[in-house]
Amino acid sequence: MTSRDERTAILERHNDDYETIGINENWQHGDNPQSHPMWEEQLRLEEGMMRRGADRLRDQVVVASARGTMTDIAPVRGLMTDWVPGIAENIKEWCKVWDRKRGVKPAILPLMRTIDPYMAALVGIRQILNWIGHYQSDVPKNTVQNIAVEIGRTIEYELRVRAWANGSKDDKALWKAQQAQFRREKSTGVHQRRTNVNRFNHHLTDGTFEQVSWDDWTQDQIFRVGWEVMDAVVRQTGWFELIPDPNHVYRKGSKKGPRLLLVPKAGLTDWLTKALDHAEVSMPDYHPCVMPPRPWTDNKNGGYWTPYVKPRYLIRFKASTGSQKVLASDEYDAIDMPRVYAAVNALQDTAYRINRPVLDVFSKVWTELRWARDEAYLPELDERPLPPRTPRMMQHRETNRGKGRNDRSAPDEETAQEIFEWKRKASPVHAFNAKRAARAIGASATLRLATAFADYEAIYFPHTVDFRGRYYPMPSYLQPQGTDLARGLLTYATEAELTERGVWWLAVCLASNWGNDKWSFEERVKWVYENDAMLRQIAKDPYTNKEWFTADKPWQVLACIFEWNAYREANERGEKFYSSLPGMVDGTCNGIQHLSAIIRDEVAGEYVNLTPGEKPRDIYKFIADALQVELEAIEQAGGEHAQVAAWWLEFCGRDMPRSLTKRQVMVLPYGGTRQSFFDYTRAWLNKHDPAGDNLSDAEREARSSRVSLVVNLLWDIVKEKIKAASTVMTWLQDSARIACESNQPIFWTTPCGFVVRHFYGTMVSKRVDLFLDGQRCDVSLGERTADLSVQDQLRGIAPNFTHSLDASAFTDCVNLCLEDGIRAISGVHDAYGTHMANMDVLARNARLAFVMTHEVDVLANFREAVHEVMIPYLMHSKGTDVHEAYERLERALPPALSIGSLDLRGVLDSPYFFH
Numbered sequence: 001m002t003s004r005d006e007r008t009a010i011l012e013r014h015n016d017d018y019e020t021i022g023i024n025e026n027w028q029h030g031d032n033p034q035s036h037p038m039w040e041e042q043l044r045l046e047e048g049m050m051r052r053g054a055d056r057l058r059d060q061v062v063v064a065s066a067r068g069t070m071t072d073i074a075p076v077r078g079l080m081t082d083w084v085p086g087i088a089e090n091i092k093e094w095c096k097v098w099d100r101k102r103g104v105k106p107a108i109l110p111l112m113r114t115i116d117p118y119m120a121a122l123v124g125i126r127q128i129l130n131w132i133g134h135y136q137s138d139v140p141k142n143t144v145q146n147i148a149v150e151i152g153r154t155i156e157y158e159l160r161v162r163a164w165a166n167g168s169k170d171d172k173a174l175w176k177a178q179q180a181q182f183r184r185e186k187s188t189g190v191h192q193r194r195t196n197v198n199r200f201n202h203h204l205t206d207g208t209f210e211q212v213s214w215d216d217w218t219q220d221q222i223f224r225v226g227w228e229v230m231d232a233v234v235r236q237t238g239w240f241e242l243i244p245d246p247n248h249v250y251r252k253g254s255k256k257g258p259r260l261l262l263v264p265k266a267g268l269t270d271w272l273t274k275a276l277d278h279a280e281v282s283m284p285d286y287h288p289c290v291m292p293p294r295p296w297t298d299n300k301n302g303g304y305w306t307p308y309v310k311p312r313y314l315i316r317f318k319a320s321t322g323s324q325k326v327l328a329s330d331e332y333d334a335i336d337m338p339r340v341y342a343a344v345n346a347l348q349d350t351a352y353r354i355n356r357p358v359l360d361v362f363s364k365v366w367t368e369l370r371w372a373r374d375e376a377y378l379p380e381l382d383e384r385p386l387p388p389r390t391p392r393m394m395q396h397r398e399t400n401r402g403k404g405r406n407d408r409s410a411p412d413e414e415t416a417q418e419i420f421e422w423k424r425k426a427s428p429v430h431a432f433n434a435k436r437a438a439r440a441i442g443a444s445a446t447l448r449l450a451t452a453f454a455d456y457e458a459i460y461f462p463h464t465v466d467f468r469g470r471y472y473p474m475p476s477y478l479q480p481q482g483t484d485l486a487r488g489l490l491t492y493a494t495e496a497e498l499t500e501r502g503v504w505w506l507a508v509c510l511a512s513n514w515g516n517d518k519w520s521f522e523e524r525v526k527w528v529y530e531n532d533a534m535l536r537q538i539a540k541d542p543y544t545n546k547e548w549f550t551a552d553k554p555w556q557v558l559a560c561i562f563e564w565n566a567y568r569e570a571n572e573r574g575e576k577f578y579s580s581l582p583g584m585v586d587g588t589c590n591g592i593q594h595l596s597a598i599i600r601d602e603v604a605g606e607y608v609n610l611t612p613g614e615k616p617r618d619i620y621k622f623i624a625d626a627l628q629v630e631l632e633a634i635e636q637a638g639g640e641h642a643q644v645a646a647w648w649l650e651f652c653g654r655d656m657p658r659s660l661t662k663r664q665v666m667v668l669p670y671g672g673t674r675q676s677f678f679d680y681t682r683a684w685l686n687k688h689d690p691a692g693d694n695l696s697d698a699e700r701e702a703r704s705s706r707v708s709l710v711v712n713l714l715w716d717i718v719k720e721k722i723k724a725a726s727t728v729m730t731w732l733q734d735s736a737r738i739a740c741e742s743n744q745p746i747f748w749t750t751p752c753g754f755v756v757r758h759f760y761g762t763m764v765s766k767r768v769d770l771f772l773d774g775q776r777c778d779v780s781l782g783e784r785t786a787d788l789s790v791q792d793q794l795r796g797i798a799p800n801f802t803h804s805l806d807a808s809a810f811t812d813c814v815n816l817c818l819e820d821g822i823r824a825i826s827g828v829h830d831a832y833g834t835h836m837a838n839m840d841v842l843a844r845n846a847r848l849a850f851v852m853t854h855e856v857d858v859l860a861n862f863r864e865a866v867h868e869v870m871i872p873y874l875m876h877s878k879g880t881d882v883h884e885a886y887e888r889l890e891r892a893l894p895p896a897l898s899i900g901s902l903d904l905r906g907v908l909d910s911p912y913f914f915h
Contacts (some may be wrong), residue, residue, distance in 0.1 A: 021578060022494030023351055023458045029295050033305055038291040045287050046308045083237055087121035090232035108224045111217070115225070116162075120155055124229040126285070127151045128240065129441055130476065132264060132434070142434075143259045144230070144242065144772065145223070145779060152226030154285065156217045157310045219783060231772050234262070241265050242772060243430050244423075260777060263430065264437040285310060286474040287449075288459040293348045296341055299332040303348070303462035303474060312474065314344070316466045319760040319796070324786060328757055340754050343814040344463050347471055350824050351458040351493035352480070353580075357562045358488050358555060359450050361542050366447055383433050387425045390418045442477055443485065449478040450489045458493035468800050469754035469807030470829055480582075481828045488555025492824045495578035496837035498567055502579060505839040506567065509583045510535075510560035512915075515552035517586075520615045521911065532568070539565035582826050582833040585843055585914040587806075589619050590830035591669025592725055593913075594805045597854040600902035601724035609912040610902060616912035619722075620658035623665055626717045627710070628656040644709045651689065660684055664714055668725050670799035678711045727897060729798035732862065734894045736797040739866045742873040743788045748801075748865035750808035751856040752815075758800060760792035761785050801862065805853055806830050812849035817842055832914065846914045847907050854904055863893065 027036045036042070091112070098109050106112075127150045131142040217225070234240045244258035286309070296302030299314045315332055317325045389397070392415040400408040411419060453459050461473040461480060473479040478486050498506065504525060511517075511524035519527070528535070538545040539561050551557040563581045570577040587593055588609045596605040605611060607619040634645040652660070663680040664672065685707060719726050736758075739746050745759035761784035806829055813832055814825055820841050826833035834842045867889060874885035907913050 021496070022492070022580070027291075029292065029345075029349075033291075033294070036291045042289060042291045042305060043308075045290065046304055046306045083125060083233075084118060084121045086236040087124065087229075087232050088117035090236050091115070091117040091120055091229065094228060094232065106224070108221055108228070111221060111225055112228065114159065115155060119158055120229045121232070123154045123158065124151050124233040127154060128230065128233055128262065129445075130285075132262065132438055132441060142261050142263065143245075144227075144262055144777065145259075145782070147262055148226035148230050149219075149223050150226065151229050152217070152222035152224070154310065155225060155229065156222060227772075230262070234772060239265055242777065243434075260779065261434070263434045286462070286476065288352075288453055288461055288475050288478070290453075290456050290459055292351075293460050293462040295345045295349075299329045302345075303464070312464055314464055316464055316472075317757070318467070319784065319792065324759070324761070324784075331757075332755070335755050337753050337755065339752050339811055339815050340465065340469065342818065343752075343811045344465055344471055346814055346818055346823070346825055347827065348460055348463045348473075350480075350826065351460060352490045353456065353458055353493040354450050354454040355489055355491040355559055355562075356454065358559050359454060361558060362485065362489065362555070363447060363451070364543070366443060383436065384429045386429050387422060389422060390415075393418055393422060442483070445477045446482070446486055446489070449475075453478070465754075467757055468803040469750055469752070469756065469811065470803055471807070471810070471827060480826050484553040485555045488553075488557075488559045490582075491559065492580040492582060492835060494824055494835075495580045496835040498577045498579045499837050501840055502835070502837035503567065505583045505836045506560065506564060506579065506581070508915075509836070510557065510564060512586075513551060513553040513556045513560060517552075517915070518616055518618055521915070528564070535561050536565050536568065579836050581836060582824075583836045583839045584826065584828075584831050584833040585839070585846060587830035587914050588616065588912065589666060589669075590806050591802050592619065592665070592722060593850075594802055594809075594854075595669050595728045596722075596724040596902065597850070597904060597907075598728050598858060599724050599897050600900040600904065602900050602902040604722045604724050605900075605902040609910050609915070610904075611906045612910045613912060616915055618658060620662040620665055623661045623714070623717060623721060624656040624658050626721060627661065627713055628654075630713045630717065631656070641709055644706050647706060648710060660710075661714060665718060665722070668718055668722065669729070669802050671729070671795060674711065674715050677715055678707060681711050681714070682707050728859075731859065731894055731897055732797050732801055733794050735863060735866050736794055737790070738889070738892050739869050740788055740790045740793055742869050744869050744873070746797075746865050746869055748804075748862050750804050750811075751853045751858065752808040752811040754804070754808060754811065756800070756804050758793070758797065760789045760796055762787045762789040763792075803829075805858065809846075809849045809853045812852050813842070813845045816845040816848060820845070843914060844908075847910070850907055850913070851904055859897065863896075866893065 033039055095109065095112050098105050128147055131147045131150065240262055242260050243263055245261055286304075289304070291305075294302050294305050296314050300311075302314055303309075303312060313325070313329050315329070317328055392411075396409075396411050396415050396419075410416075461475055463471050463473055465471055473481055478489065480487065480490060496502070504521075507525040507528040508521055511519070511527050516524050516527060534545070534547060538548050538558075542548060542558060542561075548554050548557050548561060559581060563579055567577045567579065592604055593608045593610060595601075596608060596610060602611075604619070606613075607617045607622045609617055628649070631645040631649055634641050635649060648656075660681070663684075664677045666672075667676055667680075685703070736746065745757050747758070748756050750756065763782050764785055765780045765782040767780055810827055810829065810832065814827070817825055817834065817838075822834055822838050822841060824834055824838075825842075832842055832846050867886070870889050871882060871885045874880050874888060875882060878885070878888075880888065
């Protein structure tokens with residue numbers, strides 16, 4: 001373990017003398033939260049826009065309807081008036097229709113009667129837009145099941161909060177009397193809010209929160225309520241449709257069809273761009289805070305301050321049943337993890353503010369300069385039209401409309417071929433349009449959030465931790481782990497004097513974000529000074545001087561350019577300059593860094609910069625060069641693959657690019673399979689050599705042969721060149737397979753003290769036959785059981801073990817920074833950030849934390865974890881004593897792995913380990 005004296009000596013060599021200034025924050029955690037100057041504003045934000053927005057709109061509609069003055073609420077416009085009242089009426093009508101019908105009624109009818117339809121309408125719109133806004137081309141999440149469940153969960157929580165807000169009978173009467181007094185006295189909004197805050201504060205101290213009784217809804221109730229609300233949204237708006245997952249791979253002999261996705265129809269994106277600017281529904285469920293979040297003290301208490309906000313556990317479990325999550329949460333309250341709590345609280349105590357110059361540019365580009373969107377990596381302007389359906393297809397579709405799965409007639413052979421060809425052409429169009437809509441929704445929500453929080457002196461982001469120990473901000477869209485746009489819009493609320501080294505780091509980060517991150521540090525700094533004139537022109541007029549549009553991360557580059565220009569102007573005036581901009585360093589294929597360090601693999605370790613070097617080594621290019629050698633050998637040898645190898649070499653200009661191998665190598669430590677290699681290689685080829693819609697069968701076959709050859713070569717090359725990843729992953733799976741016999745979770749403790757609970761329950765699914773917008777849907781509703789899924793447990797063990805190590809290293813790095821007085825810390829798993837002036841200290845602490853992580857025998861710890869779950873199981877199930885159980889287990893477990901010659905402490909002197 002690195003000693004404190006050694007750390008002190010290292011820090012003294014850097015001799016950083018920095019001072020942080022910024023927000024005047026006298027309030028400290030532990031003080032009464034109500035004494036914080038932003039408490040009332042925080043309370044207003046946490047009360048939630050769904051409930052307040054729905055209540056306000058409902059009251060406006062009722063009054064305006066009675067007076068015949070619906071045009072009076074025109075300023076609200078957009079989604080609020082175009083959609084919400086109609087959706088609410090649909091929900092009310094659904095209840096009325098079923099109330100009038102005789103016979104068996106839906107089991108959820110009593111629940112639907114208790115729901116405020118305006119609130120439900122607002123929840124439905126928000127969740128649909130949020131899920132579509134998080135569309136991912138690789139693994140789309142906007143399935144009808146996911147959306148329905150999230151709508152149902154949110155509605156249940158809103159009803160629970162309303163039950164709490166009503167309080168006791170006496171409180172309710174007092175509340176109504178108080179509101180009536182407001183109306184009589186024509187009280188100002190400020191006075192009303194302050195008085196209501198006082199009532200809320202009374203509840204905080206008298207225990208009212210604990211007095212509300214509530215019967216939790218079942219999973220089936222949550223799903224069905226969510227489904228009916230989703231159906232009301234789809235029917236009323238007419239703006240959404242169901243499509244099969246365009247990424248579904250049809251496997252021969254499999255009866256499993258594609259998942260159904262809910263996507264926007266053509267034309268919605270541009271309409272949303274305008275409408276969302278006026279609509280509260282574009283705000284996510286979780287907002288930034290305007291005062292430091294509540295510190296986490298156990299697994300249930302922390303983050304947001306009030307019960308208004310939908311609660312979250314500190315540690316998130318995704319692969320267990322609901323009851324297991326509750327039990328696991330209780331178990332974690334008894335586990336002492338001080339360094340984890342210190343790290344998560346430090347991350348959420350880091351104060352940010354909106355970067356005004358970047359916001360001004362983004363707002364203008366988004367709302368006025370539509371020509372600039374594509375160039376600035378914003379959503380494309382035009383949707384792509386779907387190919388027209390043939391007359392046979394239209395007739396077949398009409399014949400089967402409204403029929404169940406078992407009642408539908410099969411198409412004839414000619415129609416089936418037309419359907420197949422249409423799906424092949426339509427699938428990439430669906431994927432493009434869905435991704436485009438997602439980006440538009442995300443950009444619009446980001447703009448709205450940044451604008452809403454632009455005037456606050458400081459904003460904060462409550463964090464949670466996943467079961468592997470990784471940290472995540474709770475708010476969506478605008479947050480420190482968000483998109484390039486989101487991160488470009490955020491800067492620290494505190495400032496530190498930009499020392500000479502701070503200026504150096506600002507130049508390094510600017511060049512790295514531009515795309516020069518494979519250059520040496522000196523080359524990056526030199527590039528910035530050589531392009532100083534261009535950068536300062538961009539700062540003065542980023543609309544005319546558009547060079548920044550070509551950067552890898554244009555919005556973070558723009559933030560760096562503004563900061564660089566401000567520094568240069570202050571320097572010319574002979575003034576000190578204080579910088580608030582976060583600097584970042586990023587690991588080199590961090591998963592392989594960890595796996596190489598575990599068994600001291602000197603070959604792979606060198607190419608992921610675990611050893612000192614004058615320039616950053618690039619493992620992706622290393623693998624690409626090895627691929628080129630293999631292709632050249634095949635070309636020279638002749639034979640059946642020679643022509644395909646020659647095609648690849650000519651297509652790539654006889655210099656295989658790192659981009660071809662990057663995704664495949666990157667996913668290897670996280671369970672990358674031959675299939676994922678195939679998918680990423682095909683995606684690379686489709687991007688760089690678009691196939692078009694009219695390939696002949698021979699052309700499609702030739703294309704598949706090209707992909708297959710490279711995939712097979714890459715798979716063998718990676719297994720040979722990066723032995724650490726394959727060796728460690730196989731060892732972990734072999735060890736975990738033995739533990740699976742117990743049907744219990746595996747717990748292991750990472751070097752920072754975080755306890756990982758690894759358990760994947762078996763997924764069972766039931767088919768539910770429902771209608772959505774009049775279309776019959778056969779939906780599979782999945783649920784985890786308490787029985788262990790061996791397949792999922794083994795598939796997840798290697799990536800989750802690796803993620804737990806990068807989380808442990810980050811936790812230790814945060815704590816080392818806290819010991820050194822750094823209070824502004826950012827993190828995106830394997831990328832660490834702080835003020836530019838403090839980057840030397842953070843970079844050194846990142847190296848120290850990595851060494852601290854791997855000076856522990858992490859595989860021995862995992863082996864011990866298997867012992868802890870299996871020895872009691874063997875003693876109980878086999879009737880053995882502890883010694884016999886131990887010997888039996890040792891015979892079954894794989895032997896310890898051999899260790900290479902990599903000097904782990906070389907990391908401390910490797911400048912490009914994180915860069």
